[in-house]
Amino acid sequence: MASNNHFFEGAEKLLEVWFLRTEDGQDLRDIAREDWEEVLKTVRCQIISTMKNDSQDAYLLSESSMFVSDRRFILKTCGTTLLHNALPLMLDLAKKKCGFHVVEDIFYSRKNFMRPELQHNMHRSFEEEVIILEKLFEDGAAYCLGRMNGDCWYLYTTNNPDSSKPGQAEPDQTLEILMMDLEPDAMKLFHKNSIDPAEIAKLSGIADLEPGTIIDDFLFEPCGYSMNGLLPDGAYMNIHVTPEKDFSYASFETNVSKKSYANLVKRVLNVFKPGRFVMTLFANMESELFGVQEKGGSGDHAKLTSEVYPGDSTFEDKIFDYQRQDWQASKFSNYYLTFCNYAKVKTKPS
Numbered sequence: 001m002a003s004n005n006h007f008f009e010g011a012e013k014l015l016e017v018w019f020l021r022t023e024d025g026q027d028l029r030d031i032a033r034e035d036w037e038e039v040l041k042t043v044r045c046q047i048i049s050t051m052k053n054d055s056q057d058a059y060l061l062s063e064s065s066m067f068v069s070d071r072r073f074i075l076k077t078c079g080t081t082l083l084h085n086a087l088p089l090m091l092d093l094a095k096k097k098c099g100f101h102v103v104e105d106i107f108y109s110r111k112n113f114m115r116p117e118l119q120h121n122m123h124r125s126f127e128e129e130v131i132i133l134e135k136l137f138e139d140g141a142a143y144c145l146g147r148m149n150g151d152c153w154y155l156y157t158t159n160n161p162d163s164s165k166p167g168q169a170e171p172d173q174t175l176e177i178l179m180m181d182l183e184p185d186a187m188k189l190f191h192k193n194s195i196d197p198a199e200i201a202k203l204s205g206i207a208d209l210e211p212g213t214i215i216d217d218f219l220f221e222p223c224g225y226s227m228n229g230l231l232p233d234g235a236y237m238n239i240h241v242t243p244e245k246d247f248s249y250a251s252f253e254t255n256v257s258k259k260s261y262a263n264l265v266k267r268v269l270n271v272f273k274p275g276r277f278v279m280t281l282f283a284n285m286e287s288e289l290f291g292v293q294e295k296g297g298s299g300d301h302a303k304l305t306s307e308v309y310p311g312d313s314t315f316e317d318k319i320f321d322y323q324r325q326d327w328q329a330s331k332f333s334n335y336y337l338t339f340c341n342y343a344k345v346k347t348k349p350s
């Protein structure tokens with residue numbers, strides 16, 4: 001049970017917005033840092049540091065992360081932040097500063113909160129969050145996957161008929177692992193103590209999750225850890241850790257392209273050693289997960305059967321001593337989604 005004195009809601013609100021590309025070379029990275037700071041002020045978080053490569057700008061925030069690429073905007077915020085406040089401002093900036101008029105896809109998702117009653121009104125329930133989204137977008141659909149009496153995961157996404165058609169879009173996939181009940185020994189590293197913060201990524205195993213990751217990380221006082229990672233080819237990752245024993249939580253997210261995430265998932269679990277976790281995988285037909293598509297091929301959806309559903313090899317029945325509890329799959333206009341949750345197998349006393 002969480003302590004009444006100190007509580008932090010680690011579970012993030014995650015927003016990903018894709019704008020429809022036109023021929024004018026629009027780029028969301030033309031939006032100035034001061035403009036983003038104004039947006040983030042309304043969300044109630046600040047920029048801690050930034051890094052960039054050819055494909056994207058990564059902002060490490062006081063409450064999680066923001067990634068900006070030419071036509072994709074990702075904002076992930078935890079605690080009691082007001083993420084929905086960012087949306088009208090961001091849409092307005094994208095239109096006025098970059099000429100983006102059409103949203104191709106939006107994904108808003110989050111795990112159920114541990115203490116929803118501590119959130120501000122707009123985020124106290126998913127229903128209230130959806131009412132706000134419905135005022136901004138057409139053709140949205142809201143879902144709840146997982147257990148209504150346990151861990152569940154909410155998603156709001158649009159079904160824009162103008163979206164890139166299968167075979168025309170760029171490959172895209174997102175893996176998220178949301179972990180609870182983290183092993184206290186594994187959490188010791190994420191407290192400010194004698195360990196040099198610069199060593200945490202190396203000592204914890206985070207630096208070795210994916211070779212070639214450029215890391216920007218931060219250790220909070222007295223505890224808590226956030227990191228953004230940039231990889232080649234437009235790939236990113238981010239990790240956020242709330243190590244307090246009563247409400248421990250860590251999240252891992254990446255869009256790195258792989259045929260299977262099985263080994264990466266195991267490396268992540270080895271770092272945090274959760275008691276239970278939720279895992280989601282989004283992929284479009286162009287993703288490497290579906291194998292190489294014929295050049296100019298139609299991305300034939302009919303080929304998609306349960307045998308090749310994204311994540312089959314990632315979402316094994318058993319991973320280490322974790323047993324899969326639920327498996328759910330959904331199909332959207334050009335994306336496929338797998339949701340699973342896992343819990344550590346309890347050993348019966350002999």
Ligand SMILES: C[S@@+](CC[C@H](N)C(=O)[O-])C[C@H]1O[C@@H](n2cnc3c(N)ncnc32)[C@H](O)[C@@H]1O
Nearest residue numbers: 008010078220223224225240241242243250251
């Ligand atoms: C790393 S931040 C980001 C949270 C992230 N979404 C997660 O996965 O838990 C949260 C952790 O840092 C701690 N923390 C300390 N100072 C903080 C601050 N100024 N803002 C946010 N978190 C802070 C919190 O108590 C918590 O353990």
